[in-house]
Amino acid sequence: MSVVDELSGVAAQRVPDMDIPGFRARHDPERRSRLRRRQAVCLPKIHHRDNPVNTKSLTERIEGRFARITVIGQGYVGLPLAIEFASAGFAVTGLDTDRRRVAALNDGRSPIPDVSDATLKALRTKGHYGASSDFEALHESDVVIICVPTPLGKSKDPDISLVMAAAEEVAARMHVGQLVILESTTYPGTTQELLLPLLSGRVGKVGEAFFLAFSPERIDPANATFKVRDIPKVVGGITPECSRLTALMYSQIVKEVMQVSSPKVAEMSKLYENVFRNVNIALANEFALMCRNLGVDTREVIEAAATKPFGFMAFHPGPGVGGHCIGIDSAYLAWKMKLDGYDARFIRLAQEINQGMPACVVGLVAEALNQRSRSLSGANILALGVAYKRGVGDIRESPALEVIEQLLQKGAKVSYADPHVPVLTVAGTSLRAIEVDAAAVRAADCVLILTDHKEFDYRDVVADARLVVDTRSATWGIPVGAGEVIRL
Numbered sequence: 001m002s003v004v005d006e007l008s009g010v011a012a013q014r015v016p017d018m019d020i021p022g023f024r025a026r027h028d029p030e031r032r033s034r035l036r037r038r039q040a041v042c043l044p045k046i047h048h049r050d051n052p053v054n055t056k057s058l059t060e061r062i063e064g065r066f067a068r069i070t071v072i073g074q075g076y077v078g079l080p081l082a083i084e085f086a087s088a089g090f091a092v093t094g095l096d097t098d099r100r101r102v103a104a105l106n107d108g109r110s111p112i113p114d115v116s117d118a119t120l121k122a123l124r125t126k127g128h129y130g131a132s133s134d135f136e137a138l139h140e141s142d143v144v145i146i147c148v149p150t151p152l153g154k155s156k157d158p159d160i161s162l163v164m165a166a167a168e169e170v171a172a173r174m175h176v177g178q179l180v181i182l183e184s185t186t187y188p189g190t191t192q193e194l195l196l197p198l199l200s201g202r203v204g205k206v207g208e209a210f211f212l213a214f215s216p217e218r219i220d221p222a223n224a225t226f227k228v229r230d231i232p233k234v235v236g237g238i239t240p241e242c243s244r245l246t247a248l249m250y251s252q253i254v255k256e257v258m259q260v261s262s263p264k265v266a267e268m269s270k271l272y273e274n275v276f277r278n279v280n281i282a283l284a285n286e287f288a289l290m291c292r293n294l295g296v297d298t299r300e301v302i303e304a305a306a307t308k309p310f311g312f313m314a315f316h317p318g319p320g321v322g323g324h325c326i327g328i329d330s331a332y333l334a335w336k337m338k339l340d341g342y343d344a345r346f347i348r349l350a351q352e353i354n355q356g357m358p359a360c361v362v363g364l365v366a367e368a369l370n371q372r373s374r375s376l377s378g379a380n381i382l383a384l385g386v387a388y389k390r391g392v393g394d395i396r397e398s399p400a401l402e403v404i405e406q407l408l409q410k411g412a413k414v415s416y417a418d419p420h421v422p423v424l425t426v427a428g429t430s431l432r433a434i435e436v437d438a439a440a441v442r443a444a445d446c447v448l449i450l451t452d453h454k455e456f457d458y459r460d461v462v463a464d465a466r467l468v469v470d471t472r473s474a475t476w477g478i479p480v481g482a483g484e485v486i487r488l
């Protein structure tokens with residue numbers, strides 16, 4: 001049993017180290033009561049069976065669902081997670097530095113497809129969820145989950161400054177008994193080598209006075225089949241007690257939790273998942289290029305191979321990889337290995353193939369126009385879809401942007417349609433999404449399908465277009481009319 005489980009809540013409120021920077025300011029009674037008044041506006045009230053809170057151990061507070069949870073970062077990952085805990089009866093605060101996002105959330109407007117406005121409003125009304133930009137909320141939190149972005153910097157190296165910024169806010173307000181979980185995807189070693197030293201020494205020993213773990217988020221935005229609760233959680237704590245509490249926490253909202261022996265294993269397992277996708281998408285892309293060379297239909301080849309009931313998993317080609325995960329996470333691992341003098345060869349090759357796809361797509365368009373005695377320069381290209389994948393408005397790292405940039409550089413006149421992305425700026429050129437109708441399709445020298453959103457009617461597109469270049473196999477199985485359809 002840990003120190004915390006033995007401590008009553010009253011003891012848990014006592015912070016032993018009076019020399020902690022900011023301790024006096026934070027514990028000044030007048031300041032705290034001012035803070036409470038302010039928090040009352042934005043934080044959910046605690047709703048619990050009987051009488052809650054700090055008179056119980058963390059285990060009891062989690063099991064009784066009256067542990068207070070703060071999720072830092074309310075984006076594609078943090079918001080659905082916060083909503084899942086709030087739906088399970090916990091009082092959840094969604095912390096985000098983006099004040100406009102916070103205002104929208106508190107107004108019941110969800111910025112992402114996986115959380116509906118109705119769900120958000122209902123949880124707000126019940127007092128189970130509230131958003132805030134005020135990190136003082138961390139003082140009241142039993143469990144803190146960090147879900148902030150982990151992008152690449154200008155030099156294409158990992159940029160974990162947002163994780164560290166969030167962790168510093170946590171460290172400055174730590175109290176005995178707090179459980180801190182990192183969910184942001186990052187390179188192996190981040191939790192143990194960076195977060196642990198930052199949090200250690202504030203309130204006592206890890207595994208006794210506070211708890212730290214890594215548990216990767218595996219959500220697939222806009223996937224209607226697998227939502228947060230359907231996807232098993234992997235948990236790696238610094239100590240067995242850290243793992244136990246983290247697993248207990250997630251078992252309140254997901255069906256299956258797998259504990260692994262360390263945060264590094266959990267960090268590496270997430271990277272393996274995404275490198276696996278990156279490498280297999282690269283293989284599908286290379287296969288598509290080879291199939292074109294051989295004059296066979298790529299999709300037909302994949303469908304045939306996929307009839308094998310074991311040992312094969314279908315991946316599909318496309319204009320490249322995008323989003324906040326696949327390419328970036330691979331770069332995180334390759335960077336970390338390079339520090340140790342190891343060349344991650346599969347990752348290097350996959351990145352090379354996937355990053356070369358936009359140029360291949362532009363080449364396909366140019367070649368098809370050329371065969372119709374038309375040059376790319378001056379041609380009207382209608383791009384269908386710019387988001388990195390179907391069903392979302394996320395354009396981070398979207399290969400469509402690279403394709404459009406290259407088309408513009410070669411003198412093409414590009415318009416685009418995307419029901420999820422109303423405006424777009426590519427290399428300084430501002431574009432506004434158009435409606436896809438027969439006139440727009442007929443006016444285009446080439447309709448270029450870059451994201452296979454279900455809102456597009458591909459039958460109409462194929463019927464009306466003079467030329468379609470389809471990088472997503474969205475037109476597969478649709479009879480071709482008077483125009484021509486070229487698939488990757």
Ligand SMILES: NC(=O)c1ccc[n+]([C@@H]2O[C@H](COP(=O)([O-])OP(=O)(O)OC[C@H]3O[C@@H](n4cnc5c(N)ncnc54)[C@H](O)[C@@H]3O)[C@@H](O)[C@H]2O)c1
Nearest residue numbers: 073074075076077096097098147148149150162184185217
């Ligand atoms: N998007 C995905 O499909 C996905 C899936 C699995 C894992 N991940 C990982 O999850 C993490 C978060 O990704 P995301 O897609 O949710 O990002 P996002 O951009 O959708 O959301 C991140 C949110 O964090 C906020 N934020 C940034 N810095 C902050 C700070 N210091 N304090 C508080 N809030 C801050 C931003 O304002 C934003 O609202 C990343 O590490 C990503 O790799 C993403």
